Structures are given as C-alpha cells and as structure tokens.
Amino acid sequence: MRIASLDTALYRIELPVPLSDSTHGTMTHFELVTVRLRDAEGAEGVGYTYTTGAGGAAVHALIDEALRHVLIGAEADRIEALWQRMWWKLHYGGRGGSVSLAVSAADIALHDLRTRRLNQPLWRALGGYDPSVPCYAGGVDLEFTLNALLRQTDDNLAKGFRAIKMKVGRARLSEDRERVRAMRAHLGDDFPLMADANMRWTVDQSIAAARAFRDFNLTWLEEPTIPDDVVGHARIVREGGVPIATGENLHTLHEFTQMISAGGVTFPEPDVTNCGGITVFMKVAHLAEAFNLPLTSHGAHDLTVHLLAAVPNRSYLEVHGFGLDRYIAQPMEIHEGTAIAPDDRPGHGITFDWAGLEKSRER
Template sequence: MRIAEVVTGTYRIPLAEPWVSAKYRITHHEYVVTEIRTECGLTGTGWCQTIGVGGLAIEQLLAAYLATTLVGEDPRNTERIWSRLWDECHFLGPAGVTTLALATVDIALWDIKAKAANAPLYRLLGGMADSVGVYASAVNLHLTQDQLLAQVEAQLALGYETFKIKIGRNDPIDDLDRMRAVRKLIGPSRTLLLDVNQRWTSGEALVQLTALREVNPGWIEEPMLSDDVAGHAHLRRTCGVPIAVGEQLGNRYDFWAYIRDAAADVLQPNVWKVGGVGEWMKIAHAAQLANLVIAPHNSLELSCHLVGAIRNGYLVENIFGGNLSDLGVVEQPITVTRGRIELPQQPGHGVVFHRDRLGAYRLDPGRPVQREPSVHAGVGAGAELTQAADFH
C-alpha cells in the first residue's frame, strides 16, 4: 500500500454565537483538513483546529513542504513518517504550527491504518471500552448568572452528570457567587469542574482556590500560565483542589515536565496540538505510569476513540456549539446519550466531512483574513458585561 496523493485546505467556520473566556473572545474556528489517498483506493482524513488564527500557515506548511514528501510512503508506517516529519520541522518549532500540521497527517494515516485492519480506531489502539463518558462543557464566562444557570439546567435535562464552567471574571466574588449558584442547581453529588484559562498569577490562584473550595471543584483547569510548571507544582501541594492542565501544551516533552515535577492531577492532551494520535497515546501511557488520568481537550469525535483505547481515560469533553456535529459539517453527527457515547463501529475514526457544507467556508491562501483581535481585557462588570450580553 502506497500514498498516491495528499490534499489539504483551510476552512473558517463561524460559531453560532461568540464565546468568551477569561482570555479570548472567539467568533470562528479554523479547521485544516488533510486527505491522504492511497493507490489501492483507501482514503484517510485528518484535521486540526485553531481558534481563528493560523490555519492558513498550517495549510501552507503542509502543501508547500510536506505533502509531496509523503507520496510513495506506506501509510501504515505511522511512527516512521511522523518521526521524519518531526525531525524536518523541529527547527521551525517543537510545537504550535509544527505539531498542528503533523496532526492532520497522523490522524489521516491512523484512519487508513484502522480501515486497512477493518477495525474502529479505538479498538486498533487498545480497545479498553466500547462506550465512554462525556462531560458538558461550554465557553460561558460572559453569560449572566441567570443565563448560566439556564444553560446548566438544559445540560442537566440531557442527562449530564459532570459540568465544566468558565471562571476568571474581574471580580472574584462574582466567580464565587456564580459557582455557588451552579453547585446549588446540580446538587452535591454531581461533579463541577472549573476552568480559568491561565488568567491567575501564583498568588491569585492560591487565594481564589482557597475560597472556591467551598463549592467542591472536581478540578481547576489552567489556573496559571501553562509554561509555569514549578508554579503548578507548588499550587498542587498547597491549594487543596486537583489541578488539570494540557490544553496549551504542545508535545510529549511538555507533558513529561508536568509528570516529572508532580505538577498536575489530570492531563488534558489535545490530539491536534500534540501532533496526532501516536503522540497522544505516548502521553496517555506516560501518564498511566504516574497514576494520572487523561481527560482530552476538545475534539469530541476523535477524543472518544482515544479515551476508549486506554485504561486511564476519564471523560471526553463536549464543548457545546463547538463540536463538528454542532457546526453541521459532518455527514454522521455523533450522538451523546445521557452523558455517554457508544463508540462508532465502522472502520477508521468514522468522521466524514460534508464536503458541500465545509466547502462554503474555504479560505483563499492568497487573501488576508478579515477579523477582530481575539484577546480581550476581561469580563465581569459595567460596560464589559453589557457588551458581552449583547452577543445573545
């Protein structure tokens, strides 16, 4: 079996409504989709996502430098191909654009590999479970308290038992009041996860988490800048709340630093950001040696296969409004039933993009993207909250 052709493109898809976290205001997701076709007729599809910046750079790295070097390779040699591309691109950078580009290739290769084995991806990778748990996630810092409670109530009605809420408003008392209200709504036995998107300093994190222990968080996600491994290790020893990190970490070495320094309780590798399926599995197995659980960030349709393959998988994240099914660009939407996914049984990962719908969002590599800056000053009071409420 040999690779005959590699085709890639970038698609800028608008969200139904803007998302606001402690750091970003997000209006679009950009998807870079790579299709690898073989001489024997098997085709694999891989993709990565950015929050609205950089998709065209990833596409050009693939199209101008990497795609032609794949022709003639056996697509089942995933480790060999990934290692060569990693070595070629490492001077450009060990993460970021580099690993996002490699992820689209690696995911497509594993799709082919599973199809050739006539097996769903999760079973080829390990087959630990045929169904996986899912938690409800949303980017909701800008919502009023009443809007937030209405959102969580709707998720409760769908049968979810675990909920992730954005915090990090300008007034920390506002955060605490909102989380008290959410805890009251979901009751004492359900799980409440908190995500501050790296907003706090080390001292702020300790003070805020001391107060937030009242609502019994299942974890605090990204309490500080993800580059600060030592700070997370100190916080983990002192704050009394489990630490979850990984959304912004870009390769296995970043995760190893957290494992080595006992700086986290839960690791959240994003399959796109770490370079694809093979690298994600290496991180999961390394975490197992340290008795850590894995709760992958984003990519619902692919993350369900990954969690289903491993022993130390926790839950899959469903970011409402942000998965491929909600965006309406896949032919077979994934179904979450009362907080669980029965894993797809067709060979491969099962994701088939709806080409006409996806094609409507195609970016022209030669044309500048018209957009507003995505980083904002904060949410929480006065004009900021009024402006945020105008999104609805």
C-alpha cells in the same frame, strides 16, 4: 501501500453562539484545517486540526508545502517513522505551535487510513478498553449572565450530560466564587462540576482561587496559569487544595513529561489536534497511567472518544460547543453522561459534509 495523494483545506467555521473565556475574549468563529490522504488503491484517511480563529493559514501552509513532500510516496502504515520524519522536517522552525498542529492533522489522517484499511474502529485498533466513555459539557461561557449560564446548564442536562464545566477568570475572584456557588447549588452537592480559568492568573492568584473554590467540591480547576510554569503548577497542586487539569496548550510529549513528573497536574489533558496527533496522545495516555493519573481531553470529541475508549485510565471526555456537528454525517452519541465510540465504522468514523464545508473554505 504507499500514499498517492494529499489534499488539505482551510475553513472558517462560524459559531452558532459567540463563546468567551478569560484569554481569548469573545470568539465568533474557529478555523478548521483538514488533511485527506489516499493510497494507491484509493483508500482514504482524514485528519484535522483547528485554531480559535487565527493562525490556520500557517498550519495549512506547513502541511501543503512541507509535509506533502514527506508523505507522498511513503509507506502509509509506517506511522511512527513518518511522525519522526514530519517532526524533524519542521523542528527547526518551531517545536510546537503551528508545527504541532500540522503534524497532528497529518498523523490523524495516517491512523484513520490504517484502521480503515484494517476495517477496524480506531478505538479497537488502539487498545479496545471500553467504548463507553464518561463525558462532560465544556461550556465556553465566561461572559454569560448568571441566568444564561444556568439556562445553558439546563439545556446540557436535557441533552444527557451528567458532568459540566464552566469558565472562571472574571475581573474579580468574588464574582467567580459566586458563579461557582450558584452552579453548585443548581446542580447539587455530588454532581461533577469543573471550572476552567484559561491561564488567567499568576501562581499566587491561582492558589487563592483554588482555596476560594474548595467548599464547592470541584472535580478539577483547569489551566489556572500559563502552561510554561511547571514549578508554579506544582505549587498550585500542593497548596491550592483542589485537583488541577492542564495540557490543552502543551504541544509535545516532553512538555507533558515535565509537567507530570514535577507533580504539576492531577488530570493530564492532551488535545489530539495540537499535541502531535494520535501517536503522541497515546504516549501521553500511557505516561499518565504509569504515574497513576486519570486522563482527560480537550476538543475534537468525535475523534478523541476513540482514544479515551482505548485506555483504562481515562476520566472524562470534553464535549465542546464548536458547532462542527452540522458538518458531520453521524455525530457522536451521548447517553446518560456517556459518549459512545462507534463500533460500526472503520477508522475514526467521521464523515465530513465536504460540500457543506466548501462554502466556508478560505483557500
């Protein structure tokens, strides 16, 4: 069946509560870019990507002005071939960045369209390992007071989370250490606790921070330094003494290959909306499995739960507080620390409130 139409839109989504980390500062909104593909029989597939508040117009334009010409009239189920055509269409203008976000959104829509036509949930079509996926609450809370951080933690526990991530990367390492200490005391010795630095430090600073946190039994320290420094990441893993998660800012399969093969990551962490879509996410998952590494994820939890449900080496699904749930008909369910990939809806099962989103449309 051939693709008959493509619609794309850009929305500004206001955050219910401003969020903060060490590199993006305070965030008041994010940008959502959606893709809707329909075939000649009217079947529809939906994909999306997002930014932390800037650059969405470029992603939208790449889809609307370039990828449209690749996809319209093409055979919808030849996803690998279409991925290659999209990638090489835009390759010269940037291997990663906005290009990867644009290709990701279109690729997600293609997989959704295919599995809706098959009348299969996405997680089953991709491998069908286990629909129950351990998850954690991903706090974006660097500038929260300690009391606010602990209140947020209690709210997340009440929602059913049994693993939690906090932000680090404040002006003084001693402040980070005290906040991690307070969280560990609040949660108990064995509760899964992660800390995320959002690329704040140099390699030597990262090693010092990792060593400062060793007494607190972190599940992982996330993105301690810039993703471009593969050799530096390997040093942090060797010398820091805590597991390292990274990958949300790696935008190609080749970047993941370099990081994993160099020993620079303990928990590879792709984001399906910026790594190249479902096609690349699943290749990263299998690459991690070949290196005997547990896989985690970043962002887009309603979609990513399907991808982690498909593979045996998944660890934790990140559940983000971006406030998209209010635009989704059936948000992801969480039961006692486990996210459930839906088995009663074909495709990824995400149904957007398009009328509600229209009020936030930018173009």
